[in-house]
Amino acid sequence: MKKLITGFACGVIVSLATTALASPTLVTSLFPIHFTFNGQSKEPDADSAILNYNGHAYVPVRFIAENMGGLVGYHHESQTVSIRYPDPRPVSSELSSTQTDGAFQLALYSAKKAYSAGEPLTIWSTLENVGQTAVSLAHSTPILQYSIKDRSGTVRTEASFDAGGSVLEKDAQYLQSLTPSIIRYFNFQRSGSRDFEAFLQSPNTDILEPGIYTVGVQAVIRPQNQEEIRLYREMDIEVK
Secondary structure, three states, X not given: OOEEEEOOOXXXXXXXXXXXXXXXXXXXXXXXXXXXXXXXXXXXXXXXXXXXXXXXXXXXXXXXXXXOOOEEEEEOOOOEEXXXXXXXXXXXXXXXXXXXXOOEEEEEEEOOOXXXXXXXXXXXXXXXXXXXXXXXXXXXXXXXXXXXEEOOOOEEEOOOEEEEEEEEOOOOEEEEEOOHHHHHHHHHHHHOOOOHHHHHOOOOOOOOOOEEEEEEEEEEEEEOOOOOEEEEEEEEEEEO
C-alpha cells in the first residue's frame, strides 16, 4: 500500500481548488477501494485520492455528496463547505415521459415544470422490468445516462463505461437521479473555458442559468441472447 505525506486531514476531502492550509504533517496511506451507490458502481476521478488514516477512510466530499444527489459548494473566505440536498420527502412529478420496449419500461420524471434560479433540480428516472421473468442484462454504468441541452445547441452527455452485467428481477427497477456533476460539466462546456480547475473556482458552477433546457435519459441494454435495446426519453424544463 503506497504511503504519502499530507498536510491536512479531515473527515472528508474537499475536491475544490483552494489554497493549502497550514497544519501539522500527517502520514497517510492510499486506500484503493471501490464504491457502489444503490447497487451501481462509481469511481472517483483519478486525481481524487482515497486515504486511510488510523483505520478511517477519507474520501472526496464532492464525489460522495453528488452521487447521493447533493450540491457541493465552498466559500474560501470562511473556509466553509456547503452541501445542499433536494427535499428528501416523497414527491410527485409535474412532468413525466415513458417508453416501453418488450419487457423494459424507461420513465423520466421531474418534480416541477419550472424551477427557481439556484433551486436544485429534482429529476429522476427508472428502468423497470415489466415482463414476467427475471432478465440477465449487459449494460454500461450508469445504466441510466443523462444529457442536458440548451436552446443554443450546447449539449452534455453523462460519461459511462462498460460494467459487465446484472440481473433485473420481475417488477424490479433501477432508479437514478440527475446528479449535479453533469450540470457542472455542462456549464464548463458552455463557458468555453479550457481550465476546469479555474472554472471550479467560479460561483454557482452546479446551477443552471435561467432558460429552457432539454433533459434526456438513455438506457442501452442487451438482454441475454437478445439484440441490443436502446431506450430514450426527454423533457423540457424551465429555470426562471
